[in-house]
Amino acid sequence: MKVTLSALDTCESSFTPLVVLELAQDVKEETKEWLKNRIISKKEDGDDNDDFLTMAECQFIIKHELENLRARDEKMIPGYPQAKLYPGKSLLRRLLTSGIVIQVFPLHDNEALKKLEDTWYTRFTLKYQPIDHIRGYFGETIALYFGFLEYFTVALIPMAVIGLPYYLFVWEDYDKYVIFASFNLIWSTVILEVWKRGCANMTYRWGTLVMKRQFEEPRPGFHGVLGINPVTGRKEPLYPSYKRQLRIYLVSLPFVCLCLYFSLYVMMIYFDMEAWALSLHEKSGSEWTSVLLYVPSIIYAIVIEIMNRLYRYAAEFLTSWENHRLESAYQNHLILKVLVFNFLNCFASLFYIAFVLRDMKLLRQSLATLLITSQILNQIMESLLPYWLQRKHHVQVKRKVQALKADIDATLYEQVVLEKEMGTYLGTFDDYLELFLQFGYVSLFSCVYPLAAAFAVLNNFTEVNSDALKMCRVLKRPFSEPSANIGVWQLAFETMSVISVVTNCALIGMSPQVNALFPESKLDLVLIVVAVEHALLAFKFILAFAIPDKPRHIQMKLARLEFESLEALKQQQMKLMAENLKEESREGRKEEEEA
């Protein structure tokens, strides 16, 4: 209660609460006073809070300002002698690591949120998402994720539509499969290239396409011996690169390898279970045991999910321990670690079934079980369960607030108490990862299980809604973050589509229908398959190279922008020169007069 009072004190009618800074319960008065003064003194020469900026932008600016509150001559945080400071150290960082500030988060704007929800997901109609509104409320990074999710879903529809008859009419002719697989390979290349153009279109509209790379400050958790940064000449912690390399190669790499080995070990247990279930089914042959056949796959899918989540924590801990100076380096190392493990963990069993066991029936069954189970699990774990918990909590808070019968404005108090208990959105990483793995399920073995695309489309239609629910009602509002594209995920999806060319060619080469065409010489078959694969890969690269990353009209506009800024620069310099001349002549005249 005490926590929110300072905000409520200043609550006039014109005041819109934007960001909450939650302090620990037992913070000393002097610390609070000092912190308030530092924030206010920064704020005074700051911006006006007018309608020119969206609420998300205001919150982004406040976050940036708070993070750049830096120690001047303070040696420690007043009241906390153990919380040391040095000139230039971010105050917020130290307050957070000392446990004085518990969290900083932006508040929801209930009115705008209601409006957004109405156009977004509450009515189940088939229409595009209000991406621009999402961007206005949550910022570019999250809007781009929803844009990509929607684009990807729509792009999968042709594959799903073409794949359906294969399932319905049980087409087993090899030539039809070849056509389907070839279509898939070309299609996946095209959609990834076209996305770049669509993305450029969107971010041009938002003004973040030609975002100047900001000068990157050290990331929050970075620590080291205080020294002079060779680039900025400022005091900041330094950490020798060789120590980081040692940590990466002597600890992280072996650990990742161990995890990969463990994942393969679990996979072998799954195959043992599978064999046991099959033998049981063959012995008894009842209907009850035929259901049992699916049980190992389902258990394995659940175990995979659990392992992925556990590994995620370990990877975060390790990457954080590697002590990267920049947030971007941290992210790259984390993404690499997680991608490699998740790829192996999810797809190793399928590769094993496809290329070692060569059992296409089992492959189809495993693929279907893994895909569907992981999708259902994800939807439940990610949105529905937290939403249910959240609703329960909501009711409790309401009851408490009504019991208090506070004479202060209870709405804001209630909102802050509610939102501070909500989960924190940890960035788009997990959402993209889910799509990435789904893309793998759909494209790696597309010629064996053409129905995968249809399931993916179905899942994504609900995914859009459950993700929207998650963002609007389950999690704390995240700080908005500008971005120009989906970054490293573009590369990850493209790599997956290259790998899928290889797997699909191999699968087609192994199919009995194709093998029947070459009854005498398997060698010719393999050579033809390899030749086709190389041709497809070459075609993919040429296609990716030939499709421009930005649509022509965006290129033109950018060129125009560049030209105009060059012209403006020229004119500004001319004006400056003219003014200097005028100034000089005026000084000259004055001197003459004085003389």
Next chain:
Amino acid sequence: MKVTLSALDTCESSFTPLVVLELAQDVKEETKEWLKNRIISKKEDGDDNDDFLTMAECQFIIKHELENLRARDEKMIPGYPQAKLYPGKSLLRRLLTSGIVIQVFPLHDNEALKKLEDTWYTRFTLKYQPIDHIRGYFGETIALYFGFLEYFTVALIPMAVIGLPYYLFVWEDYDKYVIFASFNLIWSTVILEVWKRGCANMTYRWGTLVMKRQFEEPRPGFHGVLGINPVTGRKEPLYPSYKRQLRIYLVSLPFVCLCLYFSLYVMMIYFDMEAWALSLHEKSGSEWTSVLLYVPSIIYAIVIEIMNRLYRYAAEFLTSWENHRLESAYQNHLILKVLVFNFLNCFASLFYIAFVLRDMKLLRQSLATLLITSQILNQIMESLLPYWLQRKHHVQVKRKVQALKADIDATLYEQVVLEKEMGTYLGTFDDYLELFLQFGYVSLFSCVYPLAAAFAVLNNFTEVNSDALKMCRVLKRPFSEPSANIGVWQLAFETMSVISVVTNCALIGMSPQVNALFPESKLDLVLIVVAVEHALLAFKFILAFAIPDKPRHIQMKLARLEFESLEALKQQQMKLMAENLKEESREGRKEEEEA
């Protein structure tokens, strides 16, 4: 004689002649007068010719100034009513296309040239080239070519050294070949990546690494209906994109395909000749006919060179006729056309021998003959023959000048007359192309003919010298041109090294030694080879991704530069704001005084 008089008139002691503008013999007086006035009026508000800039930089500036002399209110070139002008049209362009100006070229600086030659190529010692001096004299683009040539030669030495014993001791064990080929593949990837770093190092030193892309003006030969450029809003010729596309797809593409077909047809004739020579040799069996065995290859190598050169002219004509607006687009289309044809023309017969005939002995023999013949031909055609012709001409000119016994300064007159007859350097295109094809000979079939690298190294040692001779003594001095890297050639070399992974794996898979290891199942062999090939390709891509394109210290310096420019910008804006405030307060006080 009349031609150079206007320059000689103004020839004072402090005057250094930089650029020659050669007019046609019968140009009218009024045109000359007008042109002189236009050039001088431009020059007056131009730069001082002091020691701050190198001579090459001064010449570059003069070229830029001349090319940007644009028509104002002139409707035609005075004296030439048929040479139409419109506002903004480049005068030099119209003068050149109307045949009034024959050429513009920079003069050599004999003193500096002598110095450069002494440290460069006149003494045959093993040492690095004076790249920085070359850059000072010829500009960055040419210095980068010589830098690349030298780097590439040095980088080939390990391959040549490892390849030699294979030839000397006739090692035919498959495992040694596999090791050699693997080394080659990794090595070629590494050297291309390391070059990027070396290149960044050099261009950072020269200040061209972070060259701002200039706003590109339409290229000289571009023509079209006069209209408004949508980007700049200026009047300039416009040419609809669809017309260009039609020309490309309906004329250029079929023509290129026809040429490719013709090249393959010539190849088949070569194989007929080869068979005929072999049958002749087998019939008679004399030593004379064993020499005859090499004749078809030599003839074919010469024919290939001739076809390459003829095709080059056709490609230039076609690309020019496609009427690209930008020089960069023109260059890209030209390079693509020429690369595809040259690749097929040079390597088709080798591919045919390797993978259709599967005759490794013939492959080795053809490869050696093609490589050595093309290298010898190139050296003769490119430098020695023109040098010899040039020397002959030089003697004639000297005799003429002495016969004149002119009382004017004969040295400059002689120099201009000599240099204006020299050939024009057409850019680094042909030089890079030669290296590119050499790289193909060395890497595509390296496991069959490990001696290729040694020949390439030998050739390049002399190539450095003959190219240097060509630049200094045979050709007109080219205008210097800044550049940040070797551009599209980096991509071309990387593509070649990817293709060579495929060919080498296939060759090793076909070798009898490897085949002997799998006596029962050819299928297993092919599968293993394909797996190894994929692993190598994946490794290559990861390696290329993992090696940073810029060395760490350059990255740091660039970051520092960016940081400092941002800081300077901030301070400049602060100062500007302060001055505006001061100005306002002064005006305010004045008004008060007046009131």
